[in-house]
Amino acid sequence: MTNSEKRSSRISRYWIAGLVVVFILIGFGLVFISINQSVQSLTNATEPRDALATSNDDCVTCHRDETPGIVQQYSFSTMAAAEVSCRDCHEVQREYPMAVEHEGTFILSAPTSGMCAECHQQEVAEFNQSRHGLPAYIAVFGSKDLSVEHLALYESIPEGQYAPDKSRNAIAALEGPDMTKFTCEGCHNVGKPAADGSVGQCQKCHLRHQYSLEQARKPETCNACHIGPDHPQFEIYQESPHGIAYATMGDNWHWDAEAGTLSTEDFPAATCAICHMSGFGNQSTTHDVGDRLTWYLFAPVSTRRPNWEDNMNAMQGICIECHNENFISNFYIDADKATERVNIWVLKSQEIIKPLQEAGLLTAAPFDEPIDYTFFNLWHHWGRTAKFGTWMQGPDYAQWHGAYEVLHDLAELQEMVNEKLHEVGEGD
Ligand code: HEC
Ligand code: HEC
Ligand code: HEC
Ligand code: HEC
Ligand code: HEC
Ligand code: HEC
Ligand code: HEC
Ligand code: HEC
Known part of the structure; x- marks a missing residue:
């Protein structure tokens, strides 16, 4: 090796050593930055930022x-x-x-949904087209006091005016305003009209002032209203496999995941919100809770909804993320049959009571004699519960709080009718 060759090989060795050092330093730097970031995201996850700490508003x-x-x-x-x-x-x-x-x-x-609409136009528009909007309020108070604008909005809701039985208005009237403030209104004010032309109380589901997605998404939020003998959706959910998964494993689900991006990784089993509202599978988020429903199950005798085929496809688009196609279509065929079976029983109850109506043997006043209650409970409590239990996987509600009670009340109703006819010398 000549001197100049030695020198240039020494120079290239310095270069290589230098480069190695630089790479090591860059490597350390990257590791440091990434550790720092994960520490930061850890602290963010456990200690959310107090966004108003330095506010001088x-x-x-x-x-x-x-x-x-x-x-x-x-x-x-x-x-x-x-x-x-x-x-x-x-x-x-x-x-x-x-x-x-x-x-x-x-x-x-109390800010109205009109204030929210400044920034959440779509959610408000969807909500306004749902039965959580004006129909919920009108179910109790009727539509006679609505403003012209509110009436027009009500009339634009495709499923809004489907209200086949208003016997419950009579219950509200019997109980009177001292009670209804704490009874009907506690739930049905979710769709209360406001003086600024807007509708509804978003805070019924989005408790102020945290506006947490986790809170809105959890079934307990729906439980505020969807419980009790006439619409025990929460109790049914608790006994369904979906509800069991929620109760036993829900702690690990991604309750705060961004809306519209949810998948089975976030929610391995269904919640009320997943089936009825969340963007999941091929469905986008909706505040129109009727959007995925096939039947008017709340009616005494259920009929299908105006856009029932689209709605059914939408709901099945949720199920398909976790169940196969045959499973779902077989489930729908079976549940349709059960719904029609309950319809037959409720129609039968109407046949049973008809002779009394025709002979003028029922008092004109609603809910003033035991037979009124039996006739009402039969469809309003038990018939509906049997249908809800069927559709939302609650066998005890479909059976012992549902079908069984319907049969029991049919027998009782028949006996009550016979007795009344007997008293006036008609029938046997
Ligand atoms: C100098 C103190 C002060 C300032 C500034 C102030 N508030 Fe208040 N605010 C109060 C007090 C005191 C009450 C009554 C609390 C109570 O009744 O317990 C109140 C009540 C309220 C209520 C309830 C009203 C009701 O009728 O129930 C709201 C909503 C409210 N404030 C919002 C605001 C907003 C928004 C601002 C800023 C624009 C603001 N406040 C500025 C002191 C203040
Ligand atoms: C996203 C909308 C929103 C924001 C932002 C908001 N509020 Fe409210 N606030 C509401 C709603 C809705 C209600 C009525 C809740 C109800 O009727 O239960 C309310 C009610 C209140 C009340 C009366 C509640 C009571 O229990 O007495 C006070 C006071 C109040 N807000 C203060 C504030 C203050 C202070 C801030 C800012 C730190 C704030 N709000 C920010 C929506 C909001
Ligand atoms: C001035 C605009 C504005 C108003 C008014 C407003 N919001 Fe928001 N809201 C936002 C923004 C911006 C976000 C997005 C926050 C984010 O995701 O980072 C948001 C997010 C939300 C979220 C989702 C929270 C989450 O963690 O993703 C809910 C729920 C919500 N708003 C409800 C309401 C309700 C109910 C009202 C009326 C009482 C309201 N907002 C009024 C701007 C507004
Ligand atoms: C615990 C909450 C709650 C209370 C209290 C309550 N409801 Fe309801 N109501 C509901 C729910 C939830 C539904 C929807 C059932 C369904 O769709 O399956 C409903 C449905 C209805 C319907 C059928 C829908 C329609 O528009 O025809 C009427 C009518 C009704 N309620 C009237 C009343 C009256 C009147 C009172 C008081 C006497 C009352 N409700 C008390 C939660 C409640
Ligand atoms: C029946 C309960 C309920 C009512 C009433 C309700 N929300 Fe929601 N909201 C939810 C649920 C559940 C979610 C979460 C959906 C999901 O899983 O992605 C949500 C999500 C949201 C979000 C964030 C989702 C997004 O698309 O960015 C906003 C904003 C919002 N709601 C605004 C409103 C406003 C405004 C109102 C009143 C007009 C309202 N909500 C009424 C239950 C409700
Ligand atoms: C403050 C009370 C309240 C809360 C909370 C509530 N709902 Fe409702 N919901 C009602 C009432 C009242 C009705 C019936 C309105 C009518 O048909 O007149 C209803 C009806 C419905 C319907 C049937 C809609 C139709 O088109 O027939 C669905 C589905 C529903 N709610 C789902 C939910 C889910 C999911 C949640 C929780 C994220 C929830 N609700 C929270 C009061 C409530
Ligand atoms: C696995 C999906 C799923 C879950 C979870 C679920 N539902 Fe449902 N829900 C359905 C189906 C399917 C129907 C019947 C739809 C139809 O009419 O075709 C239904 C019907 C309803 C109805 C009756 C609407 C009417 O026509 O009267 C209400 C109200 C309701 N669900 C609320 C809830 C609430 C509240 C929860 C949670 C406590 C819940 N659902 C959980 C799928 C679900
Ligand atoms: C996010 C996932 C998920 C979604 C969405 C979902 N399910 Fe399920 N479902 C499950 C899980 C998990 C089970 C429990 C399976 C088992 O029994 O091992 C289950 C069980 C069931 C069962 C069995 C009930 C029983 O008693 O054995 C039925 C029926 C059912 N689901 C119907 C539906 C319908 C209808 C839909 C749509 C409206 C739906 N599911 C949506 C996850 C889901």
Whole structure:
């Protein structure tokens, strides 16, 4: 090797050593950055950011003392993190319906869905087209006091006016307003019309002020209203395999996953929201809870809905993520038959009571004699429960709180009718 050759090989060795050192340093740097990021995401996951910590908006600073719970909850919401302020929901012009003067400005004590619509137009529009909107309110109070705008909105809902039996309005009237504020209204105000022309109380499902997706998605949220002898959807769910999966493994599901992106990785079994609302499989998120329903199950005698085929395909588009096609179509064939079986029983009850109606042997007043209750319970409690239990995998509700009670009431109704006919010397 010549001197110059030695020198150039030494130089290239320095170069190589230098490059190795640089690569090692870059490597350390990358490892450091990634560790740092995962530590950060860990701390983010366990300690969400208090988005209002440095806020000097006077709504925030004063309410941190006056109503600390509200500021605390809102400060950990994704909306606060996205810089949506108290004022965005509460502050209005002086002339806005229901505005009250407050600390040098005007606010709504309870922001309406009209305020949400500023930013969530689609959710509000879907909600307004659903039976959670005006139909829920009208179920109790009727439509006579609606404004012209609200009436037009009500009339535009394809499934809105399907209200075959309003005997429950009579119950509301019997109980009177002292009670209905705590009874019917507690659930049916979800669709209460507001003075600014908007409809509904989103806070029935989105508890303020955290607006947590986890909270809205959990079945307990629906449980506020979908329980009890006449619509025990929550109890049925609890005894279904889907509900068992939720109760035993739900802790590990991805409750906060971004809406519209949910898959079986996030939810390996179905919840109320997955089947009726969430974007899942080939279905997008909807606030129209009727969108995936085939039947009017709540009716005494069920008929199919206006767009039932599209709706059925939509619901089956959810099931197909976890069940195969034959399983689902067989399930629908069987559940259709059970629905029609209950229809036959309810029609029979109407036949049984007919002689009394024709002979004028029932009093004109609703719910003033035991037979009115038996006739009503038969379809309103037991007939519907049998159908709900069938469709949502609750065998005890389909059977012992459903079909069995229908048969029992049919026998009792027949006996009551015979007795009344006997009293006036008709029948045997
Ligand atoms: C200087 C203090 C202060 C400021 C500033 C302030 N508030 Fe209040 N706010 C109060 C107090 C006190 C109450 C009554 C609390 C109670 O009744 O317990 C109240 C009540 C409310 C209520 C309930 C009203 C009702 O009728 O039930 C709302 C909503 C509200 N504030 C929102 C806001 C918003 C939005 C802002 C900013 C535009 C704001 N506040 C600014 C002190 C303040
Ligand atoms: C996303 C919309 C939204 C935002 C943002 C919001 N609120 Fe509210 N707030 C509501 C709704 C809806 C209600 C009515 C809830 C009800 O009727 O149960 C309410 C009710 C209230 C009440 C009365 C509740 C009671 O129990 O007395 C106060 C006070 C209040 N908000 C303060 C605030 C403050 C302070 C902020 C900001 C830190 C804030 N809100 C941000 C929607 C919002
Ligand atoms: C000024 C605009 C604005 C208003 C008014 C508003 N929101 Fe929001 N909201 C947002 C934004 C922006 C987000 C997205 C936050 C994110 O995903 O990072 C959001 C997210 C949400 C979420 C999803 C939370 C999550 O974790 O993904 C719910 C639920 C919600 N809003 C409900 C409401 C309701 C109910 C009202 C009316 C009472 C309302 N919002 C009013 C802007 C608004
Ligand atoms: C615990 C909550 C709750 C209470 C309290 C309640 N309802 Fe309902 N109601 C519901 C639910 C949930 C449905 C929907 C059942 C379904 O679709 O399967 C419903 C359905 C109805 C329907 C049928 C739908 C329609 O538009 O024709 C009527 C009518 C009705 N309720 C009237 C009343 C009256 C009147 C009262 C008070 C006497 C009352 N409800 C009390 C939750 C409630
Ligand atoms: C019957 C209960 C219920 C009612 C009432 C309700 N929501 Fe929701 N909302 C949900 C559920 C459940 C989700 C989560 C859907 C999912 O799993 O992705 C949700 C999600 C949302 C989201 C985030 C989803 C998205 O697409 O970005 C917004 C925003 C929202 N709701 C706004 C509203 C507004 C505004 C109202 C009132 C008009 C309202 N919600 C009424 C149950 C409800
Ligand atoms: C505050 C009470 C309330 C809550 C909470 C509630 N609902 Fe309802 N829901 C009702 C009422 C009332 C009706 C019946 C309205 C009518 O038919 O007149 C109804 C009807 C329905 C229907 C039938 C709609 C139709 O077209 O016949 C479905 C499906 C439904 N709700 C699903 C849900 C789910 C899923 C949740 C939870 C994410 C939920 N609801 C939360 C009160 C509630
Ligand atoms: C596995 C999917 C699934 C789950 C989970 C589920 N449902 Fe359903 N739900 C259905 C199907 C399917 C029907 C019948 C649809 C039809 O009419 O074709 C139904 C019917 C209903 C109805 C009756 C609507 C009417 O016409 O009267 C209501 C209300 C309802 N579900 C609410 C709930 C609630 C609340 C929960 C949770 C406690 C829940 N569902 C859980 C699939 C589901
Ligand atoms: C996210 C996944 C998922 C979705 C979506 C889903 N299911 Fe299921 N389903 C399950 C799981 C898990 C089981 C439990 C299987 C077992 O018994 O081992 C189950 C069980 C069932 C059963 C068996 C009931 C029994 O008593 O053995 C029926 C029927 C059923 N599902 C119907 C439906 C229908 C109808 C739909 C759509 C409306 C649906 N499922 C949507 C996951 C799902």
